[in-house]
Amino acid sequence: MKLVDLMPVVDTGKCKGCKTCVRVCPVLAVKIEGKVAVVDLDRCRGCADCEQRCPEYAIAMVRRPEPVSVGVNVDELDYQRIRELCLKARFHPEQTVCYCTGTRADEVAGAILLGAKTPEDVSFMTGLRTGCKVECIEPVLRLLEAAGIHPEPVPDGWQWYGRTVTAWEIPEHVKQKYASRGFYFDEDIEILDRVVSAPLQGKE
Amino acid sequence: MRPPIAPIPPRQSMYGIDPSLVKTRVSELPGMTSVTLSELFPDLPPVIYPGDGGIAAVRKRTEEALKGIDMSRIKPGDSVNICASHHGFTLLGGEPYAEMLRTIRDAIEERTGCTNIRLRAGVGLRFRETEEYIRRYKLDEYFKGKAAGVAPVDEGVAIETEIGTLYGIKKIYDADWIVHAHNSDVREVHFHRMVDRAVKPFGMSYARIETRSTYHQNLGPRAANFIARAIFDSPFVQDKFAFACFLTVAPHGILGVDADNDLYSLNERITGVGCRYYGKMMTLLGEIDDCIVALDFPCPVVYVFSAGVVYANFAGANTDLFDLESPLPAYTWYTESFYGRKGFPLLPEIPKLNPAVRMCVHNYAWTGYPSAFFSEHIPTVVVGSEQADLFNRDPQNLNYMKHSVLSESTESAMDFARKATGVDKVLIFDGAPGGINLSPPLRDFLLSRAPEVNRRVEEELFPKWLRQRGVFATSAAA
Numbered sequence A: 001m002k003l004v005d006l007m008p009v010v011d012t013g014k015c016k017g018c019k020t021c022v023r024v025c026p027v028l029a030v031k032i033e034g035k036v037a038v039v040d041l042d043r044c045r046g047c048a049d050c051e052q053r054c055p056e057y058a059i060a061m062v063r064r065p066e067p068v069s070v071g072v073n074v075d076e077l078d079y080q081r082i083r084e085l086c087l088k089a090r091f092h093p094e095q096t097v098c099y100c101t102g103t104r105a106d107e108v109a110g111a112i113l114l115g116a117k118t119p120e121d122v123s124f125m126t127g128l129r130t131g132c133k134v135e136c137i138e139p140v141l142r143l144l145e146a147a148g149i150h151p152e153p154v155p156d157g158w159q160w161y162g163r164t165v166t167a168w169e170i171p172e173h174v175k176q177k178y179a180s181r182g183f184y185f186d187e188d189i190e191i192l193d194r195v196v197s198a199p200l201q202g203k204e
Numbered sequence B: 001m002r003p004p005i006a007p008i009p010p011r012q013s014m015y016g017i018d019p020s021l022v023k024t025r026v027s028e029l030p031g032m033t034s035v036t037l038s039e040l041f042p043d044l045p046p047v048i049y050p051g052d053g054g055i056a057a058v059r060k061r062t063e064e065a066l067k068g069i070d071m072s073r074i075k076p077g078d079s080v081n082i083c084a085s086h087h088g089f090t091l092l093g094g095e096p097y098a099e100m101l102r103t104i105r106d107a108i109e110e111r112t113g114c115t116n117i118r119l120r121a122g123v124g125l126r127f128r129e130t131e132e133y134i135r136r137y138k139l140d141e142y143f144k145g146k147a148a149g150v151a152p153v154d155e156g157v158a159i160e161t162e163i164g165t166l167y168g169i170k171k172i173y174d175a176d177w178i179v180h181a182h183n184s185d186v187r188e189v190h191f192h193r194m195v196d197r198a199v200k201p202f203g204m205s206y207a208r209i210e211t212r213s214t215y216h217q218n219l220g221p222r223a224a225n226f227i228a229r230a231i232f233d234s235p236f237v238q239d240k241f242a243f244a245c246f247l248t249v250a251p252h253g254i255l256g257v258d259a260d261n262d263l264y265s266l267n268e269r270i271t272g273v274g275c276r277y278y279g280k281m282m283t284l285l286g287e288i289d290d291c292i293v294a295l296d297f298p299c300p301v302v303y304v305f306s307a308g309v310v311y312a313n314f315a316g317a318n319t320d321l322f323d324l325e326s327p328l329p330a331y332t333w334y335t336e337s338f339y340g341r342k343g344f345p346l347l348p349e350i351p352k353l354n355p356a357v358r359m360c361v362h363n364y365a366w367t368g369y370p371s372a373f374f375s376e377h378i379p380t381v382v383v384g385s386e387q388a389d390l391f392n393r394d395p396q397n398l399n400y401m402k403h404s405v406l407s408e409s410t411e412s413a414m415d416f417a418r419k420a421t422g423v424d425k426v427l428i429f430d431g432a433p434g435g436i437n438l439s440p441p442l443r444d445f446l447l448s449r450a451p452e453v454n455r456r457v458e459e460e461l462f463p464k465w466l467r468q469r470g471v472f473a474t475s476a477a478a
């Protein structure tokens, strides 16, 4: 759940239409119109990525007159299906996958059950990836993949490039080669597996 | 009574309140004292900074360290990226790191005739942070208009590694050669566990979001450190890597400068320094049974320094952060993610945040790092409504103030903390160079425990920590 109470304001006098903000926005809320950036405030989730990367310092974040709360209420969905999806992606359903918004794996799974097909859809519906914008892309890609969805990166965008390796996919020869260097590959898998299969806290 | 040490002053930044709003430093309150780290551990080695030689000592040591470096592959017409990270600028006011960067630039130009030398400075989660440092230390002028801050959301480049495709920041690698300019301060030991410390920026400040998310979400708390090695060992990076140059840092200051064409040799050396000296400090801080913590430093909550150690480490000092047999420190993002909806760990063995921290007085610390986990689990008093407003405007900290209380002044916050906890030990995270600002009872406590901690680290823990990392005491000799 995220309270969106900030919004960007573009200084059209400074904006050079470089598209950086368009390329980084995690919910595709920015377009270039008439050579300047225009934000769709109904889509914007107030992450400040555009403000933080604009090379011209043309964007300021201000308070929204009417904050909006976004999130997926998992209580209204079939939790068994949510749970299955999380387990398939090797997440405990209650595991936090976005540290800034506190979004849990079950909410991402819920968004997917509600029709999310891309990381941008998931961010729009849950608020995930609209805090630091850095740490939570891979859980989203893993959960989408578990649902049989293989999204394509946004053309010409820098939002994300692709799913990467997980603990369970590290090749055995790599584990062997570096066994004495302090990486503890198999021991970490054992912990991750135990977390995934731990009992639910919120439901039981 | 020993007077407090002058703390690192507040800094102008978009991530912190205006320095004029920091009316009182916690160390200025009546009755505060200090202890130097050499009083605690008399066998700490000498430092070059702070010291009589001033910042010139850093230049001199950098020049000396670079004399042994082979730069013959860099040709006059080539381009070189000196890759830096925000973290170095948080050490002892930042000038030593800035001076090392300037000196590396001068040495490359002088030795190779190459003039297309750029500074590329990566960040953590505050995308403008190194842009601020570049301005502050006038590095863009020094690099002749070729200094840039880079962020993990910037355009990426795919890097093929032993464990599949990972992604770096394109601007880090857009030169013929890269020079890795970093430091050996351990800082996030809760994440990297002093495994491949020297290599870490390749998986972090030089990396795209996919890579950083892999580190923090896909591999596990110890295996994650392999990410940086996988990227560094890739043919793509090896073809560009020229050499590394590091400030070698201990909790009480800068020991010197180390450079090497072989990053892994340098890594072995700094692993020894890090485990030994930071290990002593952290083990000693882990002895504290109860205290009030005061945050008072120009960095996000987790990164404020005391005794060269960051608050995030102290919040996990109830476990041995260097012991790799213990998988989950009380604070890492894996640990945080393993708390269920009711607010308890999903596995019984997950340690709680350091119960010795009875209350946290947030006098001055920045936004720009998700910190709600701390205020949710440690009673926190934030000083000043401007600071509260700043946190409420930070997309990474929308929940921080939900769990904190507000106090109008440093005096009233500390007074409240003392009365509410009944604790008289106060540990101040204000970056006091070479020592710790603290209350007299905590000074007495630390002085009484330090000799035994010193013995335990030297005789038992340090050898074990090195063994766990496959590092031998001879190559790690400090």
Ligand code: SF4
Residues within 6 Å of the ligand: A010, A014, A015, A016, A017, A018, A019, A020, A021, A022, A036, A037, A053, A054, A055, A056, A057, A058, A059
């Ligand atoms: S990043 Fe800045 S300059 Fe570029 S299009 Fe967006 S608002 Fe305009």
Ligand code: SF4
Residues within 6 Å of the ligand: A007, A008, A021, A024, A025, A026, A027, A028, A029, A030, A039, A043, A044, A045, A046, A047, A048, A049, A050, A051, A130
């Ligand atoms: S979601 Fe973020 S990047 Fe997109 S318009 Fe809103 S503040 Fe800018």
